[in-house]
Amino acid sequence: MEATERRRAAADRVRTAEDAVAQLKEGLAEFGLKLPSLRIDPVSCAGNEPTPLVDLGRCNIDTALRLCEVLAEKESGHDG
Template identity: 45%
Template sequence: MDHAPYDIGPDIDALRAALKAHEITLPSLGVDPLTLAGWTSRPPLVALGNCNTETARRLAEVLREAAGG
């Protein structure tokens, strides 16, 4: 990718857009604050967060379809 190694904002935006294309919203999607704090030399993690059971079922359905099943 063309962005800085620790700038995961574009990756989160891309994931959010891909989910939206399937009418899925993960309200807590963002950067994990503990890994962003710089306690490690690794890039920050993406926090997928919590979702309701309807969203979890829809996400599982989309992933199954994408996997060909």
């Protein structure tokens, strides 16, 4: 793979991670949830061949408990 192809592939991986973050934000918002620190980990995007990681970040206890509620509702087949 030549340098141009590697850069393009790296950009595609970062774009895919950005899309995933946007989808997560949108999906969580539908349940009234917001993870303020949700983002792409910048360190994982460094270098010539980045391997982006989605950083779900930190949240307060209320948000963590709400996430648990949403997951339990989905598991039980109830959509709130």
